[in-house]
Amino acid sequence: MIKRLLVANRGEIARRVLRACRGLGVGTVAVHSDPDADAPHVREADVAGRLPGASPAETYLSAERLLAVAKSAGADAVHPGYGFLSENADFARAVVDAGLTWVGPPPEAIAAMGLKIEAKKLMAAADVPVLPELDPAGVADADFPLLVKASAGGGGRGMRVVRARDGLDDAVAAARREAESAFGDPTVFCEPLLEGARHIEVQILADTHGTVWTLGERECSIQRRHQKIVEEAPSPAVGPELRGRLCDAAANAARAIGYAGAGTVEFMLARDGRFYFLEVNTRLQVEHPVTECVYGVDLVRLQIEVAEGARLPQDVPEPRGHAIEVRLYAEDPAHDWRPASGTLHTFAVPDVDAEFAVPATHGLRLDSGVESGGEVGVHYDPMLAKLIAWGPTRAAAARRLAAGLRGARIHGLTTNRDLLVRVLEDPAFLAGDTDTGYLDRVGLGVLAAPLAGEAAVQRSALAAALAQAAAGRSDATVLGGLPTGWRNVRSQPQRRTFEGPHGPVDVDYRIDRDGMTSELCPGTSLVTATPDRVVLDHDGLRETFAVTTAGDAVHVDSRLGPVALTAVPRFTDPSSQIAPGSLLAPMPGTVVRVETEQGADVAEGQTLVVLEAMKMEHRIAAPSAGTVAELNVAAGRQVESGAVLAVIEGNRE
Structure with a gap:
């Protein structure tokens, strides 16, 4: 029996494994890089070991350091989570050779599937269709x-x-x-490349006694940069007969490599109904919660029990209802999925029924690696959390999930939340008409548009101005009961300016004996205003705006949609001005390549610099046509967010 388990990972999957261990009564050991020293998974473990440094290579990818922590903490088992070393056969062997229990498939099975070229040959020999x-x-x-x-x-x-x-x-x-x-x-x-194909995968779970479970299929077709952002079980495109063939192929794949533990066999499903093997993920999947909800199992607990030698029951659980998961990323879909980093001032999802576990009845589940006030760095994947809705039907799950996302308060970082809501409410998605080209077909111009339209931004800006004014009078002792900005006689309006999602918003309002009026928002009157809550009456309907201020940033949440604003000072510091034509680093990162030189003529949209951040390459393009007047970077250089990479002058004829 495992007594103390080291989780060789971070973020939400580390917290997920820790929760399963607590339920089993297993002691826990966390590991952390220097940027993760105050992360939630570190606080939640019994003990935590430091991995000095920040980059993945010197921390979570260092087998030597991970095993050193395991030894010093007295751990007798290692769970790799997903990503990092979870599919590294050498690490699995090192764990076993150190006398520890590896919570995962045999190293030989990992090695067999570790290289896709060889894996496809093995699968073809096992009568699994391959491209x-x-x-x-x-x-x-x-x-x-x-x-x-x-x-x-x-x-x-x-x-x-x-x-x-x-x-x-x-x-x-x-x-x-x-x-x-x-x-x-x-x-x-x-x-x-299979155009119009769907990404379908089958969850497998096998013990060391010959029993292999197949827990139905998941659909993971909605992807950006070939990475999933919406997953569901079951697939709306798979019926009983096709499900049987998919599960048989997945079971054959598992038996062909002597699999044990949890894993996923991935397929591409073509329009004509034929499917082809992609790969075996020899680990737990990010999207495992949808299978847990539908089949009523705890896959992490079962992983641990299988690693201890337990037998799986012969009867596979029966599915119940439908579950959909979305991945919430700190990124900007409207700007080439640019990752975001910094302080996450607020992270709150209302009406969550369970965290890291299947809800007792149909409801909302949250698996999160972050908390309010935490820092999101540039060294790791930008996923913040997963939100999962489980309902009696697909439509019920989609509606519950969209409502949960709409009501979430996420302040400080740009995220893909608005895009996820638009996907879940899109008629094509609700009809099950999805494939791996879904985002391109529908278009980011539609899906990445903010939930809050122009009128919503204007009323939110008015609420922000009233909340800030109320904060300024919170300690007033004279006439403290009067509304902020109240005047006995008509006078000039109060004015504030914010930078909003569509550009500057100039707010004006007057408050006198007859109430509040605003040329920006005609038909809107003030009910109450405090520093964090404003109630407005608009055409006879009361609307509540929750206002959160963090420095110059003001976040307003309401039924109209979330709005992020930045207060614009009345007087600008001249030293803060940036030269026209400047090409700024959109995030901290490492310069991989420079594809231009000083004095070169460039076209608008031409790639000039390639940065690596959050494990991905990001192309930085010229904001306009012209000549490279300044070039301030070289390959291998570290740059901070906002750094001037180059300056483009003039327009090329």
Whole structure:
């Protein structure tokens, strides 16, 4: 029996494993890098060991340091979570060789599936349908469009879509760089791109006594950068007959490699109903909560029990209802999914029924790696949390999840929350009409649009101005009962300016004997105003605005949608001005490549610099056509957010 388990991971998956251990009565050991020293998973473990440094390579990817912590803390088992070393056969062997229990599949099974090229050959021999593998050096014109893929790893890294030969060399080179950075292996291969296909996967769970469970399928077709953002179980495209064939193929795959523990067999489902093997994820999946809700199981607990030698029951649990999960990321979908970092001032999701566990009845589940006041850095994946709705039907789950996201208070960082809500409320999604090209087909112009329209932003800005004014009078002793800004005789209006999601918002209002009036928001009157809550009457309907201020940032939440504003000072410090045409770093990162030189003529939208941040490459393009007057970066240099990378002057004729 496992007595003390080390979780070789961070964030929400570390917290998820810790919760399962508490339920089993197993002692826990957390690990943390220096930036994660105050993270929730560190506080929740019995003991925590430091991994000196910040980068993944010197912390969560260091098998030597992880095993040193395990030894010093007296751990007798290791759970790898997902990502980092979870699919590293050498690490699994090192854990076993150290005399510890590895909570995962045998190292041989991990190795067999660790390289996609060899894995496809094994699966073909086991009668699992596979797509042909193409050597990048031998691709023919008839093979396009195709997908360049990293042989090692997953999570969408090291993948590129190529539609014509002239883009192949650059795509292969970029995929190799990303694969080397993420997995330490630059090997890539190509395979046919299935247009309009769905990403379907089957959850497997096997013990060491020959029993293999298949817990239905999940649909994970809605993806950005080949990484999933919406997952559900069951798939709206899979009926009983197809489900049976998928599960049989997944079971064959598990038996072919002597699998034990939890894992996922991934397939691409073509429009004609045929499916093809993608890979076996030899670990727990990010989206495991939807399967847990539908099948009423605790997959992490079962992983631990299987690692202890327990037998699975012969009868597989029956499915119940439908579950949908969304991944909440600190990123800006409208700007090429640019990751965000900084302080998360507020993170609160109302009416959550369970955290890291299946709700007692249909409801809302939250698996989060962050809390209000926490810092989101640049060294790791930008996922903040997963929100899961479980309902009797797919429609019920989608509505509950959309409502939970709408009501969430998330302040301080740009996130993909608005996009997720729009997906869940999109008629095509609700009809089950999704595939891996869904985001491109519907368009980010529609899906990434803020939930709050222009009128909502104006009323929210008015509420922010009234809340700030109320804060300024919170200690008033003379006429303290009068509304903020009240005048006995008509006078000039009160004015404040905010920078909003659509540009500057100039707020005006008067408060006198007849109440409040505002040219910005005609038909709106004031009911009450405090520093954190404003109630307005608009055309006879009362609306409540929750206002949170953090420095110059003001966040307003209401039924109209969340609005982030920045207070604009009346007088601007001249030293803070940035030269026109400046190309700024949108996030902290490392310069991978510089694709221009000083004095060069460039076109609007041309890539000038490539940054690496949060495990991904980000292309920084020229804001306008012109000449590179200044170039302040070189490959390998670290830059901070807002740093001037280059200055573009003039317009090229």
